[in-house]
Amino acid sequence: MSTVFIPAVLRANVGGVKSLDLPGDSIRAVVGALVEQHPSLGPQLLTDDGDLNRFVNVYVNGQDVRFLAGLDTPVAPADEVRLLPAMAGG
Amino acid sequence: MPKSFSDLLREARAQVPEVSPAEVDLLLDGPAAPVLVDVREASEWEQGHIDGAVHVAKSYLEQGIESDVPDRSRPVVLYCAGGIRSLFAAQTLSQMGYESVSSMSGGFQQWKAQGYRWTTPPSLSPDQRQRYSRHLLIPEVGLNGQARLLDSKALIIGAGGLGSPAALYLAAAGVGTIGIVDFDVVDMSNLQRQVIHSTARVGQKKTESARATIEGLNPDVTVVPHEEMLVAANVERIIAGYDVILDGTDTFETRYIVNDAAVAAGIPVIHASVFRFEGQLTTFIPYEGPCYRCLYPTPPPPELAPGCSVAGVLGVVPGILGLLQANEALKVLLGIGNTLAGRLLLFDALEAEFTELKLRRDPNCPVCSDAAVQARAEGRPLTVDGVNVEAPFLMTMTGLAGKVSPEARA
Numbered sequence: 003m004s005t006v007f008i009p010a011v012l013r014a015n016v017g018g019v020k021s022l023d024l025p026g027d028s029i030r031a032v033v034g035a036l037v038e039q040h041p042s043l044g045p046q047l048l049t050d051d052g053d054l055n056r057f058v059n060v061y062v063n064g065q066d067v068r069f070l071a072g073l074d075t076p077v078a079p080a081d082e083v084r085l086l087p088a089m090a091g092g
Numbered sequence: 093m094p095k096s097f098s099d100l101l102r103e104a105r106a107q108v109p110e111v112s113p114a115e116v117d118l119l120l121d122g123p124a125a126p127v128l129v130d131v132r133e134a135s136e137w138e139q140g141h142i143d144g145a146v147h148v149a150k151s152y153l154e155q156g157i158e159s160d161v162p163d164r165s166r167p168v169v170l171y172c173a174g175g176i177r178s179l180f181a182a183q184t185l186s187q188m189g190y191e192s193v194s195s196m197s198g199g200f201q202q203w204k205a206q207g208y209r210w211t212t213p214p215s216l217s218p219d220q221r222q223r224y225s226r227h228l229l230i231p232e233v234g235l236n237g238q239a240r241l242l243d244s245k246a247l248i249i250g251a252g253g254l255g256s257p258a259a260l261y262l263a264a265a266g267v268g269t270i271g272i273v274d275f276d277v278v279d280m281s282n283l284q285r286q287v288i289h290s291t292a293r294v295g296q297k298k299t300e301s302a303r304a305t306i307e308g309l310n311p312d313v314t315v316v317p318h319e320e321m322l323v324a325a326n327v328e329r330i331i332a333g334y335d336v337i338l339d340g341t342d343t344f345e346t347r348y349i350v351n352d353a354a355v356a357a358g359i360p361v362i363h364a365s366v367f368r369f370e371g372q373l374t375t376f377i378p379y380e381g382p383c384y385r386c387l388y389p390t391p392p393p394p395e396l397a398p399g400c401s402v403a404g405v406l407g408v409v410p411g412i413l414g415l416l417q418a419n420e421a422l423k424v425l426l427g428i429g430n431t432l433a434g435r436l437l438l439f440d441a442l443e444a445e446f447t448e449l450k451l452r453r454d455p456n457c458p459v460c461s462d463a464a465v466q467a468r469a470e471g472r473p474l475t476v477d478g479v480n481v482e483a484p485f486l487m488t489m490t491g492l493a494g495k496v497s498p499e500a501r502a
Binding site for chain 2: 011012046056061064065084086088089090091092
């Protein structure tokens with residue numbers, strides 16, 4: 003299980019929790035498990051083709067998966083996965 | 093048996109190696125340049141000193157030398173006006189464990205008389221010396237750093253939740269010119285966090301309200317109000333000449349426009365944004381680190397990124413982030429410390445937790461990649477999402493869900 007941190011703006015979709023423990027050995031599998039549990043997150047995180055939306059950044063242990071292997075980035079059990087959308091408020 | 097001055101001087105001469113101004117001049121240009129320490133009084137230093145010397149008055153030598161010269165193995169050359177005080181000072185440093193200490197014979201008078209280069213430190217008025225005394229005491233700021241701040245120009249985009257604390261502290265720090273971009277007026281609902289404004293100024297222009305507060309705080313600061321909405325057509329004109337930009341706006345359009353123009357102009361941008369109990373902060377240094385488009389290639393749809401007027405925000409969150417922006421700006425202006433370039437700092441007020449993420453330059457970035465730089469140089473800048481825009485910067489207001497709605501603002 004890896005820990006997935008949910009940003010405040012998406013928490014309403016997951017019952018208000020800050021983080022979830024999810025199975026999966028890749029970002030694709032972990033995000034897949036997340037969307038399976040909370041289907042309303044699907045369109046927020048993924049495109050119709052199943053790719054990550056470009057306005058949501060995903061980090062594994064502080065590293066942006068766009069610069070690793072994207073959805074195929076491996077995830078180990080104790081890893082921290084963080085979803086991060088841009089915020090505009092000032 | 094008590095010793096006379098000449099006894100003490102004889103002892104010092106026997107213990108401390110002396111170097112001539114000509115030798116010091118050679119050493120300073122050499123590969124292992126020593127630290128040159130001027131031990132005269134502040135009033136003498138202000139009349140002129142050797143270029144590159146650090147000032148630790150003999151009266152503060154024991155207290156001050158360790159912060160200016162922490163490495164005791166580094167060679168140190170001391171000088172005073174005539175070469176006497178520096179001999180005694182050198183004895184003290186030897187006692188403190190400095191391994192290689194010498195004294196310049198003939199002192200600054202000989203140095204000047206022999207025509208070697210020297211400089212006059214920037215001058216501050218007596219009022220400024222008092223006002224900035226706590227900065228002057230820090231070696232990393234000091235007189236030169238303070239003079240640099242007074243000569244600096246910072247542009248704050250948005251006199252709102254982030255811009256208010258940032259402007260107050262940059263003004264207090266003596267940043268000589270502060271530009272403020274805001275087209276709005278002060279609203280009662282701003283005052284829960286926008287601390288540069290006041291109840292009495294509800295309904296006034298934010299730029300004027302901010303100027304009144306800043307001028308009351310520090311008359312050294314010139315406030316340049318830019319009372320207009322920052323758009324692609326005016327961004328180049330507005331940001332021109334500023335040394336650093338603090339982005340505290342509340343819309344994605346403005347953030348992308350600021351980014352694109354600032355990268356093209358080579359101006360660092362200190363970025364912060366907030367949502368309820370959370371904030372994000374980083375420093376974009378053009379071509380050295382990533383830019384905003386490397387971090388977020390595309391703005392999110394409005395429902396994923398509501399502004400403060402829709403989602404709300406705990407007032408202290410922009411307060412904390414705005415001050416961290418000011419901290420980044422001061423480091424950029426002074427050239428000290430490590431900025432957040434390449435790092436995104438997340439703040440969670442409920443947990444009192446900071447998290448750091450690593451950011452990278454996107455080699456395919458449409459704004460800061462080598463290809464983008466070349467395209468701009470050739471007068472045909474790249475476009476984003478098929479939106480054709482005017483040179484030299486890009487602009488896109490389209491997320492996947494189309495234009496950012498007005499409700500997403502503020």
